[in-house]
Amino acid sequence: MFGLTEDQIRRYSRQIILPSVGGRGQRRLLQARVLMVGTGGLGSPAALYLAAAGVGTLGLADSDDVDLSNLHRQVVHRTSxxxxxxxxxxxRTIRALNPDVTVTLHQERITADNALEILELYDVIVEGSDNFPTKYLMNDACVLLKKPLVFGAVYQFEGQAAVFRAGDGPCYRCIFPDPPPPGAVPSCQEAGVLGAVPGVIGTIQATETLKLLLDVGTPLTRRLLVFDALEMSFLELEMEQNPTCPVCGQHPTILALTDGGGGEREATCTLHADARGPNGGEPL
Ligand SMILES: [Zn+2]
Structure with missing residues (x-):
């Protein structure tokens, strides 16, 4: 059936049985290529669920080493x-979970020089980095390449998620035109983060990625999902494209990538302090 082996039909049976997935959808997932930018708190759950679902090629981009203080939230890594x-x-974890998945490692830091070359290889980009310059670079690269960007960010007990897709609502820069000034947002080391919070947001990112690949449901475009773990509430903010956006607006000024625009690439929590952004934004 659709070129699937018996083992694959069994492994993915609970997913294949979904009317909007079927053997055809599963085949689509096995042929899909997704890039995880960051294999930390957001990238861990996202990568695990995408691998388990049978996304055929997962690119992993991260230049960091595993630290003991990562393990309370970065569940793809082990103490060993x-x-x-x-x-x-x-x-290693992904291959042990699902040998169907081809894992491609991008151990080098993604910069303005190599971003387009790397991102070009993938259908969907899942943004789980721990710094603003990378988030802006990934946004601009995705707009230039017209690739969907599945965004996530966390801070203490809060998180945000959104899908930015060229031609379908705003990009990250439309909502947050400028990165916060260096030092304005504390690092997770300083501010802390409850381990399960990136688990929730990363799992939402995996869900949105699977929906995009399968072309089912309504993507999380044109709205920013804001999660408050202490209240256990989800709020949606309506977001519109900014016609004067420097990268996706009517007269774009960002026509090529630069590393210069996003400040220092120090690891921080990645939630903009004002979730509504300078453009405003009305709760749905
Ligand atoms: Zn924009």
Whole structure:
């Protein structure tokens, strides 16, 4: 059936049985290519669920090593992986979970010089980095390449998720035109984060990625999902494209990538303090 082996039909049976997935959808997932930018708190659950679902090629981009303080939230890594590269550690877990998945490692830091070349290889980009310059770089690269960007961010007990897709609502820069000034947002080391919070947001990112690949449901475009774990509430903010956006607006000024625009690439929590952004934004 659709070129699936008997093992694959069994492995994915609970997914194949879904009317909007079927053997055809499963085949589509097995042929899909997804890039995880970051294999940390967001990338861990996202990569695990995408691998389990049978996404055929997972690219893992991360230049960090596994630290003991990562393990309370970065569940793709093991205690035995301490000190080693996160990409290799995540790849081991993914291969053990699902041998159907081809894992491609991008151990180098993604920069303005290599971003387009790397992103071009993938259908969907899942953004789970821990710094604003990377988030802006990934946004601009996705707009230029017209690739969907599945965004996530966390801070303490809060999180945000959205899908930015060229031609279908705003990009990240439309909502947050400028990165916060260096030092304005504390690092997770300083501010803390409840381990399960990136688990929730990363799992939402995996869900949205699967929906995009399968072309089912309504994507999380044109709205920012805001999660408050302490209240256990989800709020949606309506977001519109900014016609003067420097990258996706009517007269774009960002026509090529630069590393210069996003400030220092220090690891921080990645939630903009004002979830509504300077453009405003009305709760739905
Ligand atoms: Zn934009």
């Amino acid at each position: 992986d301490l000190g080693g590269p996160k990409t290799a550690s995540a790849a």
